[in-house]
Amino acid sequence: MGLIRLQNISRRYQMGTETIHALRDVSLEIERGEYVAIMGPSGSGKSTLMNLIGCLDTPTDGAFELNGNKVSEMDDNELAEIRNREIGFVFQSFNLLPRSSALHNVELPLIYSGMNAEERRKVALDTLENVGLTDRMHHKPNEMSGGQRQRVAIARALVNKPSIILADEPTGNLDTRTGVEIMALFADLSRKGNTLIVVTHEEDVAKHARRILRIRDGQIASDEKV
């Protein structure tokens, strides 16, 4: 059974009197260990799909299961718990807490999962070491380069050992060289058995993945293994 199962998912928004169909009847399965790129022009519904998979949003219709949890039936607090446990987010604009050190940013998911301080620090330090940032752990985001910030964000995404790592345009705010470094890091994570989903509109980024989903007008236009 798939790690992620979407069955006939629809998501509609009400904008004034107009109803927007962001996703129409999408069905999809993703297995553990896959490296998937979701592509599509802006307004195609790829962000909506990402929000649903990331448990930030719930579908209007259809059933969504993540690692055996029926996410489509969950309330706000249950969703928060699922996000904390099952999902690691990597955002285009890093989304680190500006006033907190790299270490504290990485510790944050562990704080919300209730791990004690000692263990938390150890796990966070280990994870920072994995992304090669041990020497920057006491720096605040504004004291680091874009590449370093994204590494902190990746460490934060990894620290709770989630089922999926969900990256939204992870190289969008980085120069080409740093972008390549980050994608190499992703490839490494994938090799180590992590499930990765990358949302992007850059073919260069998508070609690292082993499966590419193309979204158009709220539906899956193509689904190809590379």
Place this chain on the structure above:
Amino acid sequence: MNFFVELKEGLGISWDAIRANKLRSGLTTLGIIIGIVTVTLMGTAIDAFNRAFLQSVSAIGADVLFVQRFGWFIDSDEEWVKAERRPQITLAQAREVERQMTLAQAVAPKAETRASVKYKNRSSNMVNVIGTTEQFLLTGGVIVVAGRFFTPGEADGGRPLCVLGANVATNLFPDEPAVGNKIRLGGAALEVIGVLEKQGEFMGPFSADNEVIIPMQQFITSFFAQPDVQIQVKVTDLRLLEDAKEELRGVMRKIRHVAPADEDNFGIDQQEMFIKLFNRVAGRIAAVGFFITGLSLFVGGIGIMNIMFVSVAERTREIGIRKAIGAKRRTILLQFLIEAASICLLGGLLGLAIAWPLTLVMGRFMPARMSPFVVAIALLVSLLTGVVSGFFPAWRAARMNPVDALRNE
């Protein structure tokens, strides 16, 4: 999830947020500081006022009953007119009370008038002259600091002696000890045998500081042959005060031949009634005072609410990040509540720090001191203001949709 871990995280965040916006936090706190200063000073002043009153009133003695023709509290003209027609309370009746009362430890008659006293070329006008017996030492709550009080023999024999109140003594004898000298009062020369302890200003005309106490017989000789006396009865045990009061009432009615159907033609009062009246008045003053000072705290609270809304709006993205990472509604709510409470608690502490020296200044005029109770209340109130005024903004933050919050720039 561990509540204490969340609490610690919340404290850390709020401390960072307060530090990051020093000026804003400072200005917001000012409202709370002013509120806490006024509430604290108000509380301290009322407390001091009560204490001053009780100190003075306790001189009257809680275990003493006062019998007189007029009750202490006359509420209407009719009552006054009725009381006017009552027969005098005589010395003979006082002696009879002393003989018949079983629950009395001491019974003293007290007759009063005003007169001038002289010593050499110095004089005091309008001094309260009191004629009484040696038992007044027990019932009157007076303490002799120099010399002595009369003996029973001296009181009965109407010896030409007197005991001076503190102010009278210092007025007449600025440079020499009063005891042993003779003063002139009501045409007689009286030897000063004792001086009383100073009682304080609060009782005004009721204070014993402006008194001259002389034996009852001396009073009758010099002033009135038939004085209207007050009878002071000190009960054997404070717990029997009500029983003693009933006994006293029965004795007085018998002595004064009051028919069973008629009402008392005398009044029996006690310190407690004074305190009750005072408490009623003081309670109202306190209520009004706290309402007015509470308004400034309310304004401070609105300031906090306002700034918390700004803080929540500014940090929408942060809220989105935290929610994406797994913060629940409760966590976000707690975080902003802690921030509001911290600002207010900080204001409370600063307010107390400002109120403290002001209390010391106040202490020069009345027995004011900042009690631990007032401190605890002030801190509790500031904390509560923070929680109450922070709740609505924090609730709004907690309910944010993470997708929208993350999209916020």
